[in-house]
Amino acid sequence: MPNSKEVRVRFAPSPTGDLHVGNIRTALFDWAYARHTGGKFVFRIEDTDTERVTDEYISRAVETLKWLGLDWDEGPEVGGPYGPYLQSQRMDIYAEWAQRFLDQGDAYYCYCSSEELEARREAQRAANVAPGYDGKCRSLSEAELSAFISEGRKPVVRMRMPDGETTFTDLIRGEVTFDHNFVPDFVLVRGDGSPLYTLAVAVDDVLMKISHVLRGEDLLSSTPRQIRVYQAMGLSDADFPHFAHLPFVMGQDNAKLSKRNGEVSIAWYRDRGFLPEAICNYLALLGWSPGEDRENVSMKELTELFTVERVHSSPARFDMKKLEPINGDKIRELDLDDLLSRVTPFLIKDGVIAGTDDQLALVRLTLPLIQERIATLAEVTAMVKFLFVTDFAIEESEQPKIADAQSQSVLQAALDTLNSVSQWDHATIEAALRETLIAGLALKPRIAFGPIRVAVTGSHISPPLFESMELLGRERSLERIAAAVQK
RNA sequence: GGCCCCGUCGUCUAGCGGCCUAGGACUCUGGCUUCUCAAGCCAGCUACGAGGGUUCGAAUCCCUUCGGGGCUACCA
Numbered sequence: 001m002p003n004s005k006e007v008r009v010r011f012a013p014s015p016t017g018d019l020h021v022g023n024i025r026t027a028l029f030d031w032a033y034a035r036h037t038g039g040k041f042v043f044r045i046e047d048t049d050t051e052r053v054t055d056e057y058i059s060r061a062v063e064t065l066k067w068l069g070l071d072w073d074e075g076p077e078v079g080g081p082y083g084p085y086l087q088s089q090r091m092d093i094y095a096e097w098a099q100r101f102l103d104q105g106d107a108y109y110c111y112c113s114s115e116e117l118e119a120r121r122e123a124q125r126a127a128n129v130a131p132g133y134d135g136k137c138r139s140l141s142e143a144e145l146s147a148f149i150s151e152g153r154k155p156v157v158r159m160r161m162p163d164g165e166t167t168f169t170d171l172i173r174g175e176v177t178f179d180h181n182f183v184p185d186f187v188l189v190r191g192d193g194s195p196l197y198t199l200a201v202a203v204d205d206v207l208m209k210i211s212h213v214l215r216g217e218d219l220l221s222s223t224p225r226q227i228r229v230y231q232a233m234g235l236s237d238a239d240f241p242h243f244a245h246l247p248f249v250m251g252q253d254n255a256k257l258s259k260r261n262g263e264v265s266i267a268w269y270r271d272r273g274f275l276p277e278a279i280c281n282y283l284a285l286l287g288w289s290p291g292e293d294r295e296n297v298s299m300k301e302l303t304e305l306f307t308v309e310r311v312h313s314s315p316a317r318f319d320m321k322k323l324e325p326i327n328g329d330k331i332r333e334l335d336l337d338d339l340l341s342r343v344t345p346f347l348i349k350d351g352v353i354a355g356t357d358d359q360l361a362l363v364r365l366t367l368p369l370i371q372e373r374i375a376t377l378a379e380v381t382a383m384v385k386f387l388f389v390t391d392f393a394i395e396e397s398e399q400p401k402i403a404d405a406q407s408q409s410v411l412q413a414a415l416d417t418l419n420s421v422s423q424w425d426h427a428t429i430e431a432a433l434r435e436t437l438i439a440g441l442a443l444k445p446r447i448a449f450g451p452i453r454v455a456v457t458g459s460h461i462s463p464p465l466f467e468s469m470e471l472l473g474r475e476r477s478l479e480r481i482a483a484a485v486q487k
Numbered sequence: 488g489g490c491c492c493c494g495u496c497g498u499c500u501a502g503c504g505g506c507c508u509a510g511g512a513c514u515c516u517g518g519c520u521u522c523u524c525a526a527g528c529c530a531g532c533u534a535c536g537a538g539g540g541u542u543c544g545a546a547u548c549c550c551u552u553c554g555g556g557g558c559u560a561c562c563a
Contacts, residue, residue: 014563049562130489156561182490190561197563221491221558289500293511314493322513373525449522461524
């Protein structure tokens with residue numbers, strides 16, 4: 001095993017859609033392992049399926065990884081010594097190897113049509129035999145061959161699986177063996193000459209000197225095929241990469257997480273106000289744990305603590321209920337300027353502010369009040385909106401809270417007191433209000449401050465009242481209370 | 488169907504033969520604190536899928552069984 005060689009880990013998605021939670025968990029582990037070992041993190045795009053992969057998806061995948069902070073040493077945009085890193089730009093390489101496998105007798109041309117194959121598979125299933133290629137074209141006679149050619153059939157290149165079995169050591173699952181009876185000859189090159197994943201993945205892993213393949217467990221059963229290609233390429237067992245098949249991330253319905261059973265797009269979480277470091281921290285906990293009853297880990301700590309040995313073999317369910325509190329914790333760890341810069345795009349998008357310096361300065365002052373009250377960045381809008389609206393209005397459902405006689409008398413008393421207050425800061429406001437309402441009218445705090453809160457912020461849920469009034473300013477605060485009194 | 492992988496609280500997990508009357512986190516339920524909402528603090532509920540072995544001793548090792556998942560393409 002290539003222990004002495006440099007660790008080179010790759011993340012090689014096939015962007016047939018936006019990168020989702022499962023992809024990213026894999027990318028995160030790949031990245032963390034590379035960083036932990038001081039090796040290289042290679043980002044490769046597997047776009048051999050031209051029907052389904054688009055340039056748009058590829059650039060979104062690049063953006064997503066950047067946003068998450070999973071920086072790569074080799075790959076799109078940065079290049080590297082083993083490029084290109086888009087498989088669609090490596091077609092000639094795959095063609096050369098396919099030809100060589102043909103020449104060596106490891107692979108052969110197969111003229112069976114899709115229809116014929118399907119019919120034979122049906123028959124196999126009916127006869128309760130393991131379905132798979134039956135080897136029909138392994139040795140064609142001259143007559144059969146020329147017949148197919150004159151028919152104009154375009155052959156695929158198929159890899160020959162010899163009798164026997166393949167055994168390899170999975171870093172997470174231990175020794176795994178596949179009997180070749182259940183690993184049929186597989187296609188390397190399509191009839192139109194384009195390569196398949198089975199060819200490209202193995203060729204690239206070898207050519208890019210990948211030392212560790214950490215990927216989803218759905219690829220576990222394709223590993224014997226990959227190893228078969230290594231052998232045809234002339235690699236000795238000692239030079240095969242190490243394999244580690246990561247457990248799935250499941251949806252709530254206990255099936256592999258997909259678009260059908262939950263929100264899977266990382267972009268969706270970004271737009272909802274989740275922090276990249278929170279997403280990474282939570283995802284790191286799906287299938288791995290730092291031990292020692294620890295859960296909150298920074299990206300840096302993740303790279304320090306991550307080892308494949310601590311990755312589980314069993315699948316984990318993705319649970320928003322846990323992502324949210326982690327996100328809240330991460331928000332609370334942010335310093336004010338950092339939080340401000342992250343929150344600003346949401347406020348602008350929601351039309352709360354335009355982004356002027358004055359507005360940002362005011363937002364920054366409110367941040368200490370709301371930082372511990374939000375679990376996602378998007379929630380900040382509801383919290384600070386009352387400070388910026390020009391057409392202030394109390395929510396319909398909140399009207400009853402200020403309409404009754406007691407509330408009205410509270411509001412009137414507050415208005416009178418506040419009108420004569422000498423300074424407009426939260427300490428002075430609070431002292432004055434407590435003096436007249438709590439001490440004077442003998443009201444319970446929640447009875448006294450509730451109506452004022454609704455009058456000033458428009459809702460019974462808000463940042464702390466006195467600080468809110470200070471930030472709102474004397475004029476607007478009194479205006480709003482006065483307006484509420486007239487109801 | 489066949490092959491392969493997996494199985495600790497509702498969820499994520501700690502545990503790698505005795506430290507486990509199974510620990511932590513999230514959720515949930517009470518309570519404290521309190522100008523609302525949060526945050527914070529305290530308490531509580533709840534788990535080794537089942538059955539056999541091995542052993543002085545098993546959540547930890549073996550077997551069977553049940554359950555879940557993946558693969559079974561000219562997708563990846």
